[in-house]
Amino acid sequence: MTAPLIDNLQYCNWSPKIFRELRAGGVDAVHVTIAYHEELREVLGNLTAWNRWFEAHPDLIFKGLTGDDVRRAQATGRTAVFFGFQTPTPIGDDIGLIEIWHQLGIRFMQLTYNNQSLLATGCYEAEDPGLTRYGRQAVAEMNRVGLVIDMSHSAERSTLEAIDASARPIAITHANPHWWHPALRNKSDAVLRALTGRGGMLGFSLYPHHLKGGSACRLEDFCAMIAETASRYGAENLGIGSDLCQDQPDRVVEWMRVGRWSKTIDYGEGNAANPGFPPMPVWFRDNRDWDNIRQGLARQGFDAAEIGGIMGGNWLRFYDRNFGPAE
């Protein structure tokens, strides 16, 4: 079977139009965020909304739970939708909820989203004391059930400690190397080396604040960065996590940034003059533009197997190994 096309992070304002665009672009699987700050009851509401989408559009999408669901998507011309949390809020202080969420199909969970959590520290905190006592317990439980640890929005020391404490590979689902573009959300060479050295995956982000040159970033520069990343850490640990937030109103980026934790606005990677969603690069406007990246990778000299891996084959291998209980 040919390698699948997998985007390992999107947060679109989902609609039948976007589901059709996923099909038009040949996307076999997408990992979607279903919690930024939401608590248990609200996350269940997001799951019921997705259940209604799945009921209404079985010809386009279905709920993905395992790597085999990606193959089923390829075989049936549909898109498998995998769920993840960008926050540990939905487990609260109850470690047992890790298994519960896994049973409901959650496959990725960030230990922290920008701020300090009960488990670890986010990338916008001034101090980073690393994993907490509860955080270490949670890492072991996530390992046990097969809920993947995602450190995309975490701070340096916490990320390194999570990589070290985890008995299984972890993921940074959507970020780029800090050496390419020094955003707070992009990752250090030390983190990327530790991550990939343990079999972990990096998903390259297309969110303009994570790109050199922002919205004006050129496809050639983005793909040259991927080539350099592959030469440093190996092409087999790389994939895409576009962070596509198509059709979202600007109030959603505000919700992402401040949730309920602040009464004043925090601009994250943006600023007061540019508070909303930045425009996407012209070569990646939506899910119909994946061939541009594929062609850009070919022009960098990647061979067909490497391109297949980066465009989804590497995520599929990671799914196969990490979405089930520990051996």
Place this chain on the structure above:
Amino acid sequence: MTAPLIDNLQYCNWSPKIFRELRAGGVDAVHVTIAYHEELREVLGNLTAWNRWFEAHPDLIFKGLTGDDVRRAQATGRTAVFFGFQTPTPIGDDIGLIEIWHQLGIRFMQLTYNNQSLLATGCYEAEDPGLTRYGRQAVAEMNRVGLVIDMSHSAERSTLEAIDASARPIAITHANPHWWHPALRNKSDAVLRALTGRGGMLGFSLYPHHLKGGSACRLEDFCAMIAETASRYGAENLGIGSDLCQDQPDRVVEWMRVGRWSKTIDYGEGNAANPGFPPMPVWFRDNRDWDNIRQGLARQGFDAAEIGGIMGGNWLRFYDRNFGPAE
């Protein structure tokens, strides 16, 4: 494969001792109640507690989801544990939670527990207006996902309307015929005829307040009642739902009866002079006594196939047909 032994309702104070007794008694599957009055967060706590039991005792028990899990239990010498609610409280006013609970493994839900609910009327209310608007919507959704409607604690009209409104067979998991013992919880001939006429199942209760003669009920009388029930409605729609509440303190029966809805005690089928759990009949003290009932049925003239059906084969057929999505 030989017919399984299935008890389709217990609410024990679970412990490794009782799990070993399930094995000693050859119980292949048990449907356990995990909510009487609990709301969503509390039910998840009950599920996480069960997840810990499953993690700690994989040699004795595992979570049952389908009829095939009963066969797996038989093949591996373990007990498959199925979950059910005796109340619709955990779905609140959100119909989407029906599918969510099904995804977490809930396989039976009562539309009401003794009192009026958002969906239907319980057996201790003075008036019974039948299914509500929401109740009719919930029946259709339970049919769609494969969450079995249980009317054990429901009032007459609501029960008849649920049988009629449901496109799939329903269950009365634990009750006896009213014509044998006129407890408020036991079921009329009209209900049992309608239930079984649509392929629904009756599970005979061993809770002393549901037995003629109470705790002193004789095995012979209990089995003669089963024989009469089989002659009226067919042996193929009968099973056991013992309502065994082993090792529970009396405060638990008080919780069952009043939950949080009353500041004064309601004695249910008991009374002020006898407020606690009544003693079980001497021929059914715990899960090691199933052979007594099997032998009692043989003495009534049931053949081996009928006994196999009543002791679990009929429930297994019902599980196979009703625990998954509608065709």
